[in-house]
Amino acid sequence: MNINFIKTFLVASETKNVSRTASLLNYSQSTVSxxxxxxxxxxxxxxxxxKKYGIELTNEGLTYIKYAQNIIDSNIEFEKELRGMYKQSESLIVNMQESQYI
Incomplete structure (x- = not known):
């Protein structure tokens, strides 16, 4: 499942408008659709x-909002943790005796 599809869904669920969603995400209307x-x-x-003038969430759409938000939040947490792991591994400490160094 593409994370961008989920982000698009969440913005569309707030705006209830494909054109407005496209504008906010800098996508074309056809991309949002x-x-x-x-x-x-x-x-x-x-x-x-x-609808003629916008979109309206179905019952399934209303239910999916909380799951979609959890997916986005989990992805953000994962990216933070991953960045933290790489920051920690950027330093390398090597212990050796002076005679080995020379």
């Missing part, structure tokens, strides 16, 4: 009802 469609296909449910 594609992300949502691909996510719906992966999940096997409709997340939004398409």
């Amino acid at each position: 594609g992300h949502i469609e691909k996510l719906e296909n992966e999940l096997g449910v409709l997340l939004f009802h398409r």
Whole structure:
């Protein structure tokens, strides 16, 4: 599952508008629609009802919001932990006797 699809879903669930979501994420409207469609296909449910002037969350979409947010939050925590691990491993301490050094 693509993390960008989930981010697009979350922004769309707040704006309830494909054009506004596209503008906020610097995507085209077709990209936003594609992300949502691909996510719906992966999940096997409709997340939004398409309306004449916007989109509305389905019951499944409302339920998925908390899971989507947990996925994003977990990904952020993982990236923080990963960065911390690399910062710790950047220093290398080598102990040796002076005679070995010379």
